[in-house]
Amino acid sequence: MKSALLDQKFWRHFAKNHWEKKPLLLRNVKSDLIEMTADEIFDLLVLYADRCRQINDPTGFKFYTDGIKAQEEDVLSVLPEKSDKSLAGYHKRMNTLFSDYCLVCDELLQVNLKKQHLLTDFTDQLYRHVGFPNRFSEMGLYLGNYKKTPFGVHVDSCGVFSFPVAGTKKFRLWNAAYGEKHPELDRTFNYEKNKKHSQLLEVGPGDMTYWPSSEWHIAESDGSFSATWSLGVWVDQPHKDMVSDSVKELLDKKLGSSGTQVMTAFKRLHNKSGEITGLPKSFSNSLKLLQNLSPLELQDILSRNWMKHISLQGFKTMPYEALELSAKSCLHLRNDRSPILWQKSLVTSNNYYASFGGVLIESSSTGLLNLIKDLNAGNSCAIQPYLKGASSKKDLHSLQTLADAGAFNIL
Known part of the structure; x- marks a missing residue:
């Protein structure tokens, strides 16, 4: 069978x-994301499960039996273990315990930096053609022998791409118009x-399916084991919210303590006729503040928050490794295709820097800027020659903040 290439034409x-118009099913898709083997995925699951067991926190995992979500304290006991040896081995163990189970692992790729690029290669092409998400995308793995999605027929606020890893997967879809006319579909198992x-999409390993955020849907199975990647691209944050959030941040800073007052002093609420003829003093002061905002201040806050937003590369979370920097450390970008973003402030002499995790640094240090430029050029750089003078301690702290977000490798 001829491969379906995810090229520019596609x-x-x-x-x-x-x-955001209609579903799609592709057979025999050629994509590095799909070519991850079941063994590689099992290794990632065990790695993430081991981390959860180590910190006694199953965040990122959800487990359902017969459609009922397990309590957090019970999830740790049913996670994959190295002794399972494979996805099939894990299923064999679970199948002896549960006639109907579903394990969900959100953001599985965050545990392995080497595999993250498989996801970003896919989303980079998607974003280039449909736009960058105002909210985020997230990747999850669904596996088990569950006969229907544990939470029934539902509609999300995200467009969904699904990539089966093992077994056959069936997705039953209803369009938005039908869902609106039949509210009884919501969360039901009886349809x-x-x-x-409805439209039924049946896919297996090597295939890909997509449906828009408006489609009502449920997964179906005959009880056989399956494992499926699911990439959700959330489309529920309008542009106006991003702008208002940015402006709010600027106003919070400008208003200071006056913006935290919970009671408003006044001289007169209205005259005898009920007419409002003026504003309380606090509102008048705020009006002056708004009138005095410069175009550069507004552009600066919008630019800074846009940079912070895109530093996450369109995802909810990004993988990272704990690193402890010192002035003697030698750094290299963690990913040569993911530079540390920076821009000059339009209202101060400082520069802004952003990296994975949405962290934001503000600094006027020339040495720090030169270091970032050289790292972004693909060089390996010792820290010490760049950080000099009174700002060196603060610069090292800024670098540590970027390191905590996952920007670097230490050589």
């Missing part, structure tokens, strides 16, 4: 005809009378 067609109005 993405142009996808953006025009399918994105026999609605089936004739």
Whole structure:
């Protein structure tokens, strides 16, 4: 069977005809993301599960039995273990305990920096053709022998790409118009009378399916084991919210303590006729503040927050490794294709820096800027020659903040 290439021609067609419009099913897709083996995925699951057991916190995992979500304290006992040896081995152990189970692992790729690029290669092409998400995307792995999605028929606020890893997966879809006319679909498991109005997508390893955020859907199975990647691209944050959040940040800073007052002093609420003829003093002061905002201040805050937003590369979280820097450390970018973002402030003499995790640094240090430029050029750099003078201690702290966000490797 001929492979379906996710090339520029495909993405142009996808953006025009399918994105947020209608579902898509592709057979035998050629993509590095799909070519991750079941053994590689099992190793990632065990790695993440071991981390959760070590800190006694199953965050990132959810477990369902017969459609009921397990309590957090019970999830640790059912996570994959190295002794399972494979996804099939894990299923064999779970199948002896549960007739219907579903394990969900959100953001599995965050535990392995070497595999993260498989996801970003895919999303980079997607974003280039449909736009950068105002919220985020997240990748999850669903596995088990569950006969139906544990939470029933539902509609999300995200467009979904699914990539089966093991077993056959069936997705039953209803379009938005039908879902709106039949609210009884919401969270139901009993939809026999609605089936004739649905679309069924059946996929296996090597295939890919997509449906828009408006599609009502549920996964179905005959009880056989399956494992499936699911990439959700959230489309529920309008542009106006991003702008208002940025402006709010600026106003919070400008208003200072006056912005935290919870009671408003006044001389007169209205005259005898009920007419409002003026503002309380606190509102008048705020009005002056708004009138005095310069275009450069507004552009500066919007630019800074946009840079911070895109530093996450469109994801909810990014993988990182704990590193402890010293002035003697030698650094290299963790990913040569993911430079540390920076820009000059439009209202001060400082520069802003952003890296994975949405962290933001503000500094006027020339040495720090030169170091960042050289790192972004692909060089390996010892810290000490760049950090000099009175700002060196503060600069090292700034670098540590970027390191904590996952910006560097130490050589």
